[in-house]
Amino acid sequence: MREGTICYAEGWQIFPLWLVCLGAMNSALVVVWMVALTASGDRVKAASISFLVGTFTALGLGSLTNQALPALLSIAAGAAALFCVGRYCNSKVSC
Numbered sequence: 678m679r680e681g682t683i684c685y686a687e688g689w690q691i692f693p694l695w696l697v698c699l700g701a702m703n704s705a706l707v708v709v710w711m712v713a714l715t716a717s718g719d720r721v722k723a724a725s726i727s728f729l730v731g732t733f734t735a736l737g738l739g740s741l742t743n744q745a746l747p748a749l750l751s752i753a754a755g756a757a758a759l760f761c762v763g764r765y766c767n768s769k770v771s772c
Contacts, residue, residue, distance in 0.1 A: 694744075694746065694747070697744065697747045698746060698747045698751075700747075701735070701747040701748070701751035701754075702750050702751055702753075703754075704751065705751040705754040705755035706754050706757075706758045708727055708755070709724050709727055709728055709755050709758035709759055709762060710724075710758055710761075710762065712726075712727040713762040713766055720762060720766045721762055721763050721766060724758075724759055724762045724763075724766075725759060728755045728756070728758075728759045731751070731755050732752050732755065735748040735749075735751045735752055736748055736752075
């Protein structure tokens with residue numbers, strides 16, 4: 678075991694940073710798109726709400742775990758997905 682503020686137990690699997698970032702980005706993309714695809718009303722508004730909830734969640738988890746890069750990349754991926762939703766699903770029934 679290490680001394681200090683880093684908790685580590687032998688046998689724990691530690692994932693590389695690139696894999697954590699990729700998972701966070703994929704999660705943001707999938708959540709925003711699935712909300713837009715399954716929304717019964719205004720798809721862009723529903724996707725915007727899910728993006729805002731995800732943004733605050735990512736910032737909170739990023740600050741708690743001291744992992745700012747995955748949090749910021751997931752926010753960027755969610756913003757890109759929201760841009761695509763706004764571009765391609767601009768009416769309530771076209772998507």
